[in-house]
Amino acid sequence: MTDADRVTTDERTGGMSMADERATAGPRVGEGAEDRHRDQTGERDHITPSIELKTDFASTHTEDEATAGAAIVLDVRDVAVYYGDFRAVAGVNLPIRMNEVTGMIGPSGCGKSTMLRAFNRMNDLILGARVEGLISYHGIDLYGPDVDPVEVRRRIGMVFQKPNPFPKSIYDNVAYGPRIAGQRKGLEEVVERSLRSAALWDEVKDRLKDSALSLSGGQQQRLCIARAIAIEPDVVLMDEPCSALDPIATNAIEELIRQLREDYTIVIVTHNMQQAARISDRTAFFTTNVSGGKRTGELVEFDYTDKLFTNPGDKRTEDYLTGRFG
Amino acid sequence: MVSTLLDPKTKERVQKQITGGGVDWRGTAFVVVLLAALLVTLAVLVILVADQLQLGWGVFTERTWDFLNGTLRSQPDDPVIGVKQGLVGTFWIAVFTIVLAFPTGIAAAVYLEEYAPRNRFTSFIDLNIRNLAGVPSVVYGILGLTIFVQQLEWLTKGPTLMAAGLTIAVLVLPIVIITSAEAVRAVPQPLREAGYGVGSTKWEVIRHHILPYAAPGILTGTLLSLARAVGEAAPLILVGAITGRLASEGSFLDPGQLTERFTAMPIVITTWASRPQKEFVPLAAAAIIVLLAFVLLLNATAIFLRNHFERKREGR
Numbered sequence: 140m141t142d143a144d145r146v147t148t149d150e151r152t153g154g155m156s157m158a159d160e161r162a163t164a165g166p167r168v169g170e171g172a173e174d175r176h177r178d179q180t181g182e183r184d185h186i187t188p189s190i191e192l193k194t195d196f197a198s199t200h201t202e203d204e205a206t207a208g209a210a211i212v213l214d215v216r217d218v219a220v221y222y223g224d225f226r227a228v229a230g231v232n233l234p235i236r237m238n239e240v241t242g243m244i245g246p247s248g249c250g251k252s253t254m255l256r257a258f259n260r261m262n263d264l265i266l267g268a269r270v271e272g273l274i275s276y277h278g279i280d281l282y283g284p285d286v287d288p289v290e291v292r293r294r295i296g297m298v299f300q301k302p303n304p305f306p307k308s309i310y311d312n313v314a315y316g317p318r319i320a321g322q323r324k325g326l327e328e329v330v331e332r333s334l335r336s337a338a339l340w341d342e343v344k345d346r347l348k349d350s351a352l353s354l355s356g357g358q359q360q361r362l363c364i365a366r367a368i369a370i371e372p373d374v375v376l377m378d379e380p381c382s383a384l385d386p387i388a389t390n391a392i393e394e395l396i397r398q399l400r401e402d403y404t405i406v407i408v409t410h411n412m413q414q415a416a417r418i419s420d421r422t423a424f425f426t427t428n429v430s431g432g433k434r435t436g437e438l439v440e441f442d443y444t445d446k447l448f449t450n451p452g453d454k455r456t457e458d459y460l461t462g463r464f465g
Numbered sequence: 466m467v468s469t470l471l472d473p474k475t476k477e478r479v480q481k482q483i484t485g486g487g488v489d490w491r492g493t494a495f496v497v498v499l500l501a502a503l504l505v506t507l508a509v510l511v512i513l514v515a516d517q518l519q520l521g522w523g524v525f526t527e528r529t530w531d532f533l534n535g536t537l538r539s540q541p542d543d544p545v546i547g548v549k550q551g552l553v554g555t556f557w558i559a560v561f562t563i564v565l566a567f568p569t570g571i572a573a574a575v576y577l578e579e580y581a582p583r584n585r586f587t588s589f590i591d592l593n594i595r596n597l598a599g600v601p602s603v604v605y606g607i608l609g610l611t612i613f614v615q616q617l618e619w620l621t622k623g624p625t626l627m628a629a630g631l632t633i634a635v636l637v638l639p640i641v642i643i644t645s646a647e648a649v650r651a652v653p654q655p656l657r658e659a660g661y662g663v664g665s666t667k668w669e670v671i672r673h674h675i676l677p678y679a680a681p682g683i684l685t686g687t688l689l690s691l692a693r694a695v696g697e698a699a700p701l702i703l704v705g706a707i708t709g710r711l712a713s714e715g716s717f718l719d720p721g722q723l724t725e726r727f728t729a730m731p732i733v734i735t736t737w738a739s740r741p742q743k744e745f746v747p748l749a750a751a752a753i754i755v756l757l758a759f760v761l762l763l764n765a766t767a768i769f770l771r772n773h774f775e776r777k778r779e780g781r
Contacts, residue, residue, distance in 0.1 A: 264661060266583055293664035303655035305674065306778045315673075316663035352779055363659070370663060 209236045210277075212374055212404045213258055213295075218272035220253050220262065227253045228436035231272070233423055235374075240396060240405045242419030242444065244412055246459065249425040250436020251408045252300075255376050258406065259295035260288040276374075293320065296372035300379045302359035304351035304366070309334075309343050312351045312362055316370035329369055336402075337365035338395050357388025364395065368403065375399065377407040381414065393418050412460060415444065422447045424456045514757070521750025532751060537708070537728065537736075541744035548752050553717055554626060554706070554729035555695050555759065561630025562637055562694045567687050570641025574683075577642070578649040579671055597639035605636040606703030614704050624705020626727035632704050633697060637690040644686025648679040681774040688767035692760045698731035708736040730756040 211234045219229035228250025235241050235258075243251040253262070260281065262268040274281045281291060293316075304312050313330045322329070330347070334340040339361040343354070351362055360380055367375055377396070381389040396405060396418050409415050415422050423441040427434050440453045451457045525532060535547015581587045609632030614624050621628040652675045660670035676683075698706075706728050730752065737749035 259662075261658065261661065264657065289661075289664055289666050292661060297658075297662040299655060299658060299662070301655060303653075303659040305656070305659060306678070319663070319665055319669050319673075350779060366659075366663060 209238065211235065212237050212277065213406070214273075214275045214278075215254075216273040216275070218254070218257065218270060218274055220250065220257050221267075221269050221271070222265065223267040226433070226435045228425070228438075231438045233438060233441055235404065235406055236421075237404050238400060238402075239420040240400050240407060240418055242415035242422040243406065243408045243425060244410075244415045244422060244459075245425030245436070245439075246427060247410075248434065248436065249427045251423075251425045252378050253436065254425070255378055255406060255408045256297075258374070258376055259292045259297055260286075261292070261297060263288050293370055294372050295374040295376060296367035296370065298360070298363050298367050298375065298377040298380045301383045302356055302363050304354070304359050304362050306350070306352060308348050309351050309354070309362060310347040313365050313369045316366060320370055333365040333369040334362075336368055336399065337361045338391065338398075339365055355388070357384050357391055360384060360388065360392060361395065364392075364399075368399070372403065374404045374406065377405065379408050379410055382410060389414070412448075416448050419444045424451075424453075424459065426455055426459065517750045517753045517757075519750075520747050521752070521754050524747045524751040525754050533755065537733065541740070541742050541748060546748065548730065548733050548755055550728050551730040551733035551752065552755070552759075553722070554629070554727045554732075555756075556717055557626050557723065557727075558630050558633045558729060559691060559695055561627075561634045562691050565631070565634040566638045566641050566690075566694075570638050570687070571645045571683060573638075574642045574645035574649055575671060575676075578646050579667070579675070594639050594642050598643055601699075602636055602697050603699040603703065605632055606700030608632070608635065609700055609704040622724040624726065625724045627723040628704045629701050629706065629727055629729065630723075632700050633694045636697065636700060637694045640690040640693070641687050644690065645679070645683045648682025648686060649675060651682060652678045677774070678778055681771040681778065684770045684774065685767050688763055688770070692763045692767075695729075695759065695763070696731055696756070698729075698735050701729055701732055706732040708732060730759070 213233075213235040215231050215233040215235070218231045220227050231254055233241075233254075243255060245251050256262045257270050257274060258281075262270065270282055276291070276295065280286070305315060307315070310330055313333050314326045317326060317329050331340060331344075334343060339358060342358060343349075343362075351359065354362060360383075364375075364380075381392050384392065393414065396407065399405060400420075407415075407419060421442065422444040424439045424447060425436050426439050428437045440447060440451060440456045442452065447456065448460060451460060531545070532547045533552065534549050535545045536550055538546040540546075577587065577591065581590075609628060613621050613628040613631045617628075617631075621631070656674050656678060657670055660674045665673065705726070707726050708728065734749050734752045734756065737745045737752060
C-alpha cells in the first residue's frame with residue numbers, strides 16, 4: 140500500500156467515524172429532536188440525487204448519516220488565523236459538506252468572518268494576515284505553495300456583507316467574471332441564467348443596461364449573488380449577506396439560499412441566529428475566548444442546526460442561544 | 466385616562482428647558498470668522514484679476530489676434546509685439562508634463578499604493594516624495610540646469626525648450642504622485658474585494674476597478690498640477706529662458722523648436738513687467754489675461770473630465 144493510498148483510506152475511515160460520532164451522539168438528542176431530523180431530511184430528499192451516496196451506507200443507516208457521509212468539500216483542520224501578532228481565531232475543525240448550507244454564528248469579534256475569508260484566501264489581501272493549520276479543498280491544501288489564489292476564488296466565490304456591485308451596468312456586473320475567465324460567447328445566456336438563479340431576472344430583464352447602483356439594496360445583493368454564481372463556482376461563501384437589508388429583502392435572499400443549495404455548497408456567516416436556524420443544515424457556533432488578557436475566537440460546537448439549537452452540547456452555546464451572553 | 470391630561474407643572478418645566486436658550490454667540494462668532502476668511506480670499510482674487518483686466522483689457526481687445534500672434538520686441542509700441550513665443554513655449558511645457566510626468570507619476574503612485582511592501586523603506590520613499598513636492602521651484606531650476614542643460618546637452622542641445630519641458634515635468638512629478646496615490650488609496654476596499662471575489666488577478670482589479678474609480682481624483686490632481694507647471698517662471702529662468710526676440714518663432718506643432726532657445730508665458734510677463742517704460746504695463750497685464758485664460762481653461766477641463774468620470778463611475 141502506497142503512502143497516498145493510506146492517506147485516502149485514513150480519510151475515508153476518518154469521515155466515517157465522524158459520521159458515527161454524530162449518530163452515536165444520540166444520548167444528547169431528545170426523542171423530539173430525532174423526529175425533527177427525519178422531517179428535515181424528508182425535505183432534503185430532492186437534493187440527494189446530486190450527492191454521491193454509498194448505497195450500502197444509505198440503506199443500513201438513517202438518512203442523517205447518509206448526508207453526514209456526503210463529500211467534504213472544505214476540510215478545516217486545527218486552523219488558526221493571525222493578523223500580525225494578533226490571533227483572531229484558533230483551534231477550528233470544521234468539515235464543510237457538499238450541497239449543504241453551513242452556518243457560522245457567534246458574537247461580534249469571534250472570528251467567524253475571518254474564518255470564512257480564509258476559505259477562499261480573501262485574507263491574503265490583508266497585510267500581515269496568515270493561516271496556520273490545514274484548510275483543504277477536495278483534499279488539496281488551499282495554502283499550498285503552488286496554489287493560485289485567483290483560481291481558488293473562481294471556485295470558491297464570495298458574497299459580502301454590504302452589497303458591492305461594480306459601478307457598471309447590471310449586465311456587465313454578471314458578465315464580468317466569465318469575461319475575465321476568457322469567455323467571449325454565450326455571455327447573454329450566462330447572464331440570464333445567473334440572474335434567474337438569483338431570482339432577479341424578472342425584475343431587471345428590461346433594464347440590463349442600467350447601472351447596478353440604481354437597484355435597491357436587496358436587488359444589489361441578489362445581483363452580487365448572480366455575479367458570484369455566473370462563474371459557476373463550487374462553493375459560495377456568504378459573509379452576513381443580509382445584515383444591510385430589510386426583512387423583506389432578507390426573506391428573498393434566504394429563499395434564494397435554500398434554492399442555491401441544490402447546486403452549490405454554501406457557507407454563510409450570520410449575526411442572526413434565527414436566520415441560521417431557518418436556512419442552514421449545520422451550524423458552527425463560535426465565541427470569543429478571553430484568557431491571559433488575549434481575545435481569541437474559537438469554535439465551540441458544530442452540529443446539525445436543529446440539534447445545536449434545541450439541544451446544544453456546550454453550555455456556552457446554550458447561553459448564547461438563550462440570550463444570556465453575546 | 467390620567468395619561469391624556471397635561472400636567473401644568475411638567476409643561477412649565479419642559480418649556481423652561483427647551484426654550485429661551487438665547488443666541489449662541491460663540492457659534493455665531495465662529496461662522497462670522499469662517500465667512501470673513503472666505504471673503505478676504507475672494508476679495509484678494511477679485512481685486513487682482515480686476516486690476517489686471519482693467520490694465521490689460523484695452524490692449525487685449527484692441528489687437529487680440531495680433532497680440533496672440535505677435536512676437537517679443539524691445540519697444541512697447543512695436544506694431545507686431547505679442548506673446549506667441551510665450552504661448553508656444555508654455556504649450557510645449559504642458560505637453561512635456563502630460564506626456565512624461567502624468568504617466569510616470571500615475572504609474573509610480575499605483576506601484577506605491579498597490580504593490581510596494583509596507584515597510585520602512587517604502588515609508589521613507591513616501592516621505593521623500595512629499596518633501597520633494599515642497600521643494601522650492603527654483604531648486605528644480607538648478608537641477609534642470611545641471612542635468613538637462615549641462616549633463617544631457619547631447620540630447621537637449623543646451624538651454625532649450627526640451628530642457629525646460631523636462632525640468633517642469635520633474636517639478637510636477639511629486640505632486641502628480643501624491644495626488645494620484647491619494648486617489649488610489651480612496652478606492653473603497655469592498656470594490657477591490659468584489660473584483661478579487663470573482664477571480665480577478667491583481668492586474669485586472671487595478672485595470673478594471675481601481676483605475677476607473679480613481680480616475681476623477683487622479684485627473685483633477687494632475688490637471689491642477691499642470692496649471693501650476695505652466696505658471697512657473699523661476700526654474701525656466703535658470704534653464705535659460707530668454708526674454709528677447711531670439712526665442713524660437715516656430716508654429717505650435719513644430720517639434721523642431723524643441724532644441725531651440727525658448728521662452729514661456731510667465732517669462733514674458735516678468736520681463737515686460739520689469740521694463741522701465743510704462744507702456745509695457747498694459748502689455749504685461751494683457752499677457753497675464755492670456756495666461757489666466759489658459760489656466761482657467763485647464764481647470765475647466767479638469768472639472769469637466771472629473772464630472773464625466775464620476776458619472777461613469779456611478780454607471781450613469
